[in-house]
Amino acid sequence: MLAPTEIAPGPPATLPGPPRVSHEDLIRRNLARLGWGFTAPALIVIAAFTIFPILFSIIVSFEKVNVSGSGFSFSGLTASNYSIVIKAALWHHALWFTTLYTVVTVLSEIVLGTLFALVLERLTAGRGPMMALLLIPWSLITVVSAELWGYIYNSSYGLLEGLFPNVLGHPFSATIALMVADIWKTTPFVTIIVLAGLVMIPTELFEASEVDGAGGWKTFWRVTLPLLRPTLGIAVLFRVLQAFGLFDLPYVLTTGGPGTSTESLAMLAYNTMFTDLDFGPGTAVATSTALIVLVMSLVFLRVFKAQVGKETPNA
């Protein structure tokens, strides 16, 4: 993850006389060794707290696991955890719900975030305070903001109760309610990223398009958006990774209900592992979720790269 392969080469220019390859190599090697030495503590920490747990959970997902007072015991490699998961209606539903949730929230956040960023970029006064205000939802811990939304949605004393009674009591409205809470919280994050991208676009391009007689709408589609593409790509990637790991909002607001209609993959993994103590199938859910996200991200990056390659701003 942090492989320090890019050690800065020694300063060859300062070396007098003809270039002495072997000496340079020596310096480089020493520097590399030094680099490894300096990064070793960080690498060990990462190995202990990230790489080992990931590998361990992959291994566990292929084992028959028994949890007991004397620890975990494994009895033989098996793929049955995955076949249990794949056959389970709960998993099918959680996968569908998580995917739907990810697609809808990320799309909405990208559109809204871009709009907010465009407005903010044009603000001549008060941009600072506006940014600060925008960041409040984002800076709230999700559990806290979920509790706050709980006050709004609550079916006996919620603020919305008069307008939309029992929002969390039906699968459809509960799903929408969770999405709204997520969009409220995370749109500012997209806004900030897109704003950073907007600021980076050279103003000459806008001036040129104005000179060429392009209107605001055309300028947006032909200049702004293509140049924002890398920024949007990053925003989408971050958001997809996060949205697919959805846990705290439904855990607090709906506990997965009504029924299991708002149970996400992460909640399913948690319940399977820590409520049912079925660590085999539970880690299989977690591992397969990570795999799905990984594949999605790779595909997305590839598609996105191809598009960036094709499109050059030609307004």
Next chain:
Amino acid sequence: MKPLLMKSPARRKGAPHRTTGSRILATSAIAMSVAAFAAAPSASATAKNASSVTTITWWASPISTSGPDLRKVLIADFEKAYPNIKVNLQTAPTDTDTNRADLVTTISGGANTPDVFMGDVIWPGQFGAHSLALSLTKVMPKSFFSRFASGLVAGATYNGQVYGAPFFQDQGFLYYRTDLLKAAGMAVPTTWQQLQTDAVTLVKANKVKYGFVWEGDAYEGGTCDFMEYYADTGGQVLNASDSASVLNLADVTKVLTFMRGLVTSGASPQAVDTFQEPEAAAAFQDGDAAFIRNWDYQYAAAQAKGSDVIGKVGVAPLPTFAGGEAYPGYSNIGGWNLYINPHSKNVSADTSFINYMTGTAAETVMATQFSEIPTNAAVRANPAVARLNPPFAVLAKTRLVPRPAQNPNYPKISQAIYTNMNSALAGSTSPSKAATDMASQLSAALGSSGL
């Protein structure tokens, strides 16, 4: 508000119920029982010299939410009675599932603290099967178990071994507004059908906003409520050996149809499918509901400052189905047990602690000063205790039904029950479809063949 507190049915809300009389009673009980323990050779710390003090760690979530901390009161009393043992209180998460997850990782990781932990009454099957608790049968004298009210020890038993010492009990009661019933000339309902009719009548006459509130959310409390209705039809979930499903589809459909009917008839609010204890209690204490099904703390909570129904609350056993089991209907058992960590290095101090905490002194303090239903039969039988708390006076009349927690796969069994109950209640699944889904998920849970 969905406070993290009280998410489980066994979570407490009641304000402590204190009177001077209760304090005198408690003090005398302490004096009596300390003397009794000194004579009892069983588990009490025997003749250790004063210099060797053992420290044990007690893992327990908060029990009382206002006033003095019940746990600290009991610890102080215990340390006075056993000067050689110090108790270090470790506060557990208030959410019962988070609590369990923490304990599972701690104990399976081999940690020798906490020594004693307070755990839900539905844990013995799972904790026994996974050796996450020490068998009390092996470390306690046989006579120890005879102090508890009937049925409680059986509920804490898995495979012939008792894993938890019943610490305090909880169960469902029907609370009603005495003023509303009196004005309408209604008697306390003894059947669910009558309750529904009365609730609809009161709502239609604009006497009250909601008729009957209860806990219908998709969570453990939903299973508790379902079990009460289902037991009233004579239905059972598991066979005698707790190994196979004997779910009666017709009875389940009948129960789910009735539950959904409470909503469609207007007896219960639409939102009851998102109600946990706090929502139901809030509606009742705000004067918005005529009837509520809740745990024992509801009485004290309805009499506490801030309640709009002080002096207007009655308590009765739960109704039954007309044409079903005889009155009174079944009340589900909740509450908490004391368990010992199998890695504890201080088992003899642990047993002394459990012996004290379930003894007459500690149980009297809990019952008289903190409105908890004692598990100790002698304390429960004390008329002075019953007088202090009206729900206690109803106790003797109630009939209890446990949740099918003797099976180590109980969490999955419960999920099969409450998720499908909740779907039917919300109207997103028909009662008959929810019943067949419940049955098939139950079989999957028992066969460990599903998630």
